Amino acid sequence: MPRTNRNLLKRTALLRIVLRTIHFWIFLLVFFSMGARAGAAAVSAESNPFAASAREFARRIANSFPAATRVGIEVRNRSSLAVTDVAVVRTALLDELTARGLRIASAAGDSADVGASATITLSENTDGFLWVAEIRQADRSSVMLMAVPRPPTAPVAEASGITLRGALVWSGPEDVLAAALRPATFPPASPAGPPNLLLLVTDGVSASVIDAQHTIKIALPSPGDADRDAQGTLEWNGSVFNAKAYGETCTFAAPPAGQQPQQPRCRKEDAPLPLSAWASAPQIGSQRADLPAACGDASGAILAAGTGDYTQPDSIRAYEMRSGAAAPVSPALEFPGPVLSLQMEMSLQSTMSSQTTTVLQAQLTPPALAVVRNLASGDDEVYEISLVCGH
Amino acid sequence: MKFRSSVATETCALSVAALLVFAALPGAFTAVVASTRPHVGGTLRVELRERVPTLDPRVRPDEAQVARAQELLDALVFDRLLRLDDHGDPAPALAVAWESEEGGKRWRFQLRPGVQFSDGTPLTAEIAAAALALEIQPKLGSGTRVGSADQLSLSIESDEATPDLPQQLATGRTFIFRVVGDGKSLVGTGPFVIDHWDSGALPQQDIFAANTRCWAGRPFVDRLAISLGVESQRIEADLEFGLTDAGELAPSEMRRAAEHNVRTWSSEPVDLFVLNFDSSRPGVHNERLREAISAAIDRNAIANVVLQRQAVPAGALLPEWISGYAFLFPAGAPLTSQNPATAVKTSAPLVLVYDSQDAEARAVADRVIVDLRAAGISAQAVASGVSTGASAADVRLVRIPIAQPEPQAALDLVLGALSAPASASVDVQLAAMPPASAVSAQPADPESLYATERGALADFRIVPLAHAFENWGLGATVRDWMAPRWGDLRLEDVWLDLPPAANPQ
Numbered sequence: 067m068p069r070t071n072r073n074l075l076k077r078t079a080l081l082r083i084v085l086r087t088i089h090f091w092i093f094l095l096v097f098f099s100m101g102a103r104a105g106a107a108a109v110s111a112e113s114n115p116f117a118a119s120a121r122e123f124a125r126r127i128a129n130s131f132p133a134a135t136r137v138g139i140e141v142r143n144r145s146s147l148a149v150t151d152v153a154v155v156r157t158a159l160l161d162e163l164t165a166r167g168l169r170i171a172s173a174a175g176d177s178a179d180v181g182a183s184a185t186i187t188l189s190e191n192t193d194g195f196l197w198v199a200e201i202r203q204a205d206r207s208s209v210m211l212m213a214v215p216r217p218p219t220a221p222v223a224e225a226s227g228i229t230l231r232g233a234l235v236w237s238g239p240e241d242v243l244a245a246a247l248r249p250a251t252f253p254p255a256s257p258a259g260p261p262n263l264l265l266l267v268t269d270g271v272s273a274s275v276i277d278a279q280h281t282i283k284i285a286l287p288s289p290g291d292a293d294r295d296a297q298g299t300l301e302w303n304g305s306v307f308n309a310k311a312y313g314e315t316c317t318f319a320a321p322p323a324g325q326q327p328q329q330p331r332c333r334k335e336d337a338p339l340p341l342s343a344w345a346s347a348p349q350i351g352s353q354r355a356d357l358p359a360a361c362g363d364a365s366g367a368i369l370a371a372g373t374g375d376y377t378q379p380d381s382i383r384a385y386e387m388r389s390g391a392a393a394p395v396s397p398a399l400e401f402p403g404p405v406l407s408l409q410m411e412m413s414l415q416s417t418m419s420s421q422t423t424t425v426l427q428a429q430l431t432p433p434a435l436a437v438v439r440n441l442a443s444g445d446d447e448v449y450e451i452s453l454v455c456g457h
Numbered sequence: 458m459k460f461r462s463s464v465a466t467e468t469c470a471l472s473v474a475a476l477l478v479f480a481a482l483p484g485a486f487t488a489v490v491a492s493t494r495p496h497v498g499g500t501l502r503v504e505l506r507e508r509v510p511t512l513d514p515r516v517r518p519d520e521a522q523v524a525r526a527q528e529l530l531d532a533l534v535f536d537r538l539l540r541l542d543d544h545g546d547p548a549p550a551l552a553v554a555w556e557s558e559e560g561g562k563r564w565r566f567q568l569r570p571g572v573q574f575s576d577g578t579p580l581t582a583e584i585a586a587a588a589l590a591l592e593i594q595p596k597l598g599s600g601t602r603v604g605s606a607d608q609l610s611l612s613i614e615s616d617e618a619t620p621d622l623p624q625q626l627a628t629g630r631t632f633i634f635r636v637v638g639d640g641k642s643l644v645g646t647g648p649f650v651i652d653h654w655d656s657g658a659l660p661q662q663d664i665f666a667a668n669t670r671c672w673a674g675r676p677f678v679d680r681l682a683i684s685l686g687v688e689s690q691r692i693e694a695d696l697e698f699g700l701t702d703a704g705e706l707a708p709s710e711m712r713r714a715a716e717h718n719v720r721t722w723s724s725e726p727v728d729l730f731v732l733n734f735d736s737s738r739p740g741v742h743n744e745r746l747r748e749a750i751s752a753a754i755d756r757n758a759i760a761n762v763v764l765q766r767q768a769v770p771a772g773a774l775l776p777e778w779i780s781g782y783a784f785l786f787p788a789g790a791p792l793t794s795q796n797p798a799t800a801v802k803t804s805a806p807l808v809l810v811y812d813s814q815d816a817e818a819r820a821v822a823d824r825v826i827v828d829l830r831a832a833g834i835s836a837q838a839v840a841s842g843v844s845t846g847a848s849a850a851d852v853r854l855v856r857i858p859i860a861q862p863e864p865q866a867a868l869d870l871v872l873g874a875l876s877a878p879a880s881a882s883v884d885v886q887l888a889a890m891p892p893a894s895a896v897s898a899q900p901a902d903p904e905s906l907y908a909t910e911r912g913a914l915a916d917f918r919i920v921p922l923a924h925a926f927e928n929w930g931l932g933a934t935v936r937d938w939m940a941p942r943w944g945d946l947r948l949e950d951v952w953l954d955l956p957p958a959a960n961p962q
């Protein structure tokens with residue numbers, strides 16, 4: 067056999083081994099990915115916010131039929147509900163209808179002996195989701211509607227390297243300029259309320275600090291000159307809060323537990339709000355928060371957001387400065403609207419290394435907080451941003 | 458061959474694997490987007506199709522589209538007591554707090570302190586009451602009293618409960634103004650002041666300057682140069698060649714704008730085209746005839762051909778995005794009558810009246826006539842203002858801008874507009890301020906809202922045809938065009954992304 071042919075066969079065999087190895091790992095990746103998703107789906111079905119509403123709607127529908135009626139059920143989705151949520155709703159509806167004694171046919175009108183049917187449409191309007199049931203029995207028909215509020219959502223950006231995670235901690239109709247976690251010395255929130263969060267809010271003309279339960283309100287003095295691009299910061303420096311908005315800088319102390327804080331001490335602040343030291347990299351976004359020495363890189367990194375257009379969804383991403391330019395070091399953490407504010411105070415604690423991979427856990431104390439305007443709901447939302455980094 | 462085939466297979470598998478890997482890393486290749494904070498300065502050039510003879514809120518145009526354009530421009534100069542937030546709920550504007558007493562018969566509004574009109578005069582409850590009384594009293598009844606308890610406290614009392622008064626005061630023509638000079642000049646508290654107004658020119662060229670006294674902060678641009686009465690083709694061309702920054706686009710221009718890479722913005726479907734029958738007229742007294750007319754109209758053709766896919770067929774008064782149940786009213790429902798043929802015989806051609814100033818209304822009316830004649834129903838379209846028009850109208854083609862996203866308020870708006878018998882055109886003011894009798898006592902739950910709409914459509918006196926989008930073309934430098942889904946303009950929030958040297962002052 068000529069040498070060239072033998073070499074070719076050797077190379078062919080080697081290539082096949084490599085490719086089969088790759089296929090094996092791809093198979094494993096897909097298999098475990100599907101398994102993980104199936105497991106996650108089972109867990110999420112239990113905690114899905116729509117499951118309870120679906121059961122309630124099913125109870126109302128079931129009351130329209132005599133017991134043991136054979137009913138054709140069809141579920142349609144005309145809303146922005148995710149496919150996984152629709153599956154959860156469908157399952158909850160059918161389970162509850164069955165539990166209420168109805169005999170479910172596979173689809174509305176799928177066979178001649180089904181005398182009754184219910185077409186359930188998952189719709190939505192400006193107030194939230196709207197579920198509609200069109201019920202038909204013999205020659206009678208009726209319509210049943212139920213309003214279902216929209217639950218908040220939380221984004222996650224997973225990737226190799228730095229991974230950003232966003233957890234929704236607050237949402238509401240207030241216009242929020244900035245948010246900060248309050249220390250334990252501040253008056254405690256009600257046990258059933260949202261986390262210890264203070265919000266710098268504006269009514270378009272002046273600003274005030276409130277807590278998530280609206281039990282505290284600290285009005286900042288009205289400056290007289292409103293600003294359509296209002297910005298603000300709210301920071302805890304270890305003993306007092308500093309709130310900056312509309313050219314005013316106000317300081318208020320944490321009062322004893324259970325007492326309202328005293329009126330803030332305020333002064334005019336002519337200087338604009340400071341930009342990050344990364345201002346020399348204007349292409350990466352208008353909202354930034356510094357990550358000191360993130361992920362073990364002495365040069366540091368920042369989180370940045372800001373598309374420059376408040377009509378567009380936004381994302382947060384981590385960057386490092388390389389050769390004078392900002393380079394992204396994490397995938398984008400997507401949000402349902404523009405990021406209006408991004409603040410961070412953090413310290414890093416490194417956990418340790420295993421074999422060839424060094425992992426640094428960045429624990430943010432308190433974590434970065436991002437204020438986002440949800441374009442779908444119109445609400446402002448506060449997300450707690452956490453990151454895990456490794457290299 | 459076997460080897461090559463095997464390699465090809467494995468290469469293909471590798472490609473699929475690569476795709477899977479990329480798909481598993483969403484956002485991993487997101488481009489970094491340039492961005493800045495909003496810029497202050499520059500002149501925003503805007504072109505509209507309608508001419509607006511005056512900005513005086515006390516003057517009410519007959520034509521719906523003119524009234525709509527006037528209301529959009531009025532909002533640049535004048536504020537209302539309240540505004541609609543992004544949810545469509547009333548939010549503070551000139552009033553910072555409000556409360557009702559006596560079951561909604563008496564309302565008190567606390568005005569925002571420190572607000573000045575553009576001439577420096579402080580806003581007082583007395584001035585606000587004088588402006589509001591002109592608008593409120595005719596709508597809520599002659600017994601309505603608008604008064605001021607002190608400098609910053611305004612009260613409105615009416616014989617009937619008006620639980621949705623805050624919603625009404627956040628929309629329509631309920632602007633606050635101060636009359637100055639000879640009684641014809643008005644000043645407002647809004648983000649802009651009129652710098653130059655010339656209603657005689659064609660196209661009409663008007664200049665607005667930033668109001669530096671505006672309580673909500675001065676707008677980002679220094680000036681607005683608004684051209685009115687511009688032909689729709691010209692607007693598209695001006696956008697294409699950078700001769701304007703924003704322009705109202707007709708449905709027929711949307712495709713051309715897309716072909717020329719003009720950035721566009723569309724509202725949700727908000728403009729309702731609807732037939733409103735005068736059932737007292739002998740020609741359309743028969744409900745079966747009205748049903749046959751409804752069934753004969755090809756709504757898909759109206760939405761997709763006449764309105765160039767810039768509309769959706771409508772079987773309901775409220776569009777799907779507002780009500781969530783519009784699909785229960787299928788567009789073009791088949792006849793339910795057993796023998797419609799006998800019902801459709803008419804002794805004389807039906808007269809369909811449309812707004813003579815509205816090009817889209819004319820096109821829709823022409824299409825309706827074609828469909829009716831195809832169904833054997835004799836009919837003719839007549840423009841409003843023509844001598845045989847208004848008085849002989851059997852049915853009117855009405856266009857209603859539903860500038861109200863809250864379902865109950867939107868339905869009140871539509872039903873209020875359709876109950877107005879004055880002319881073929883919808884008066885936006887009437888639309889925004891339905892008579893007290895049309896206002897339901899409490900915000901409705903979805904089922905009662907659906908029942909109300911179903912009842913309104915039951916006898917085919919009202920026949921919805923289509924919901925059309927409002928479209929705008931935007932120049933490359935326009936930023937933060939944050940118009941709400943229902944189509945109002947918020948030009949005070951718009952800024953121009955121009956380098957300082959190139960930003961014309």
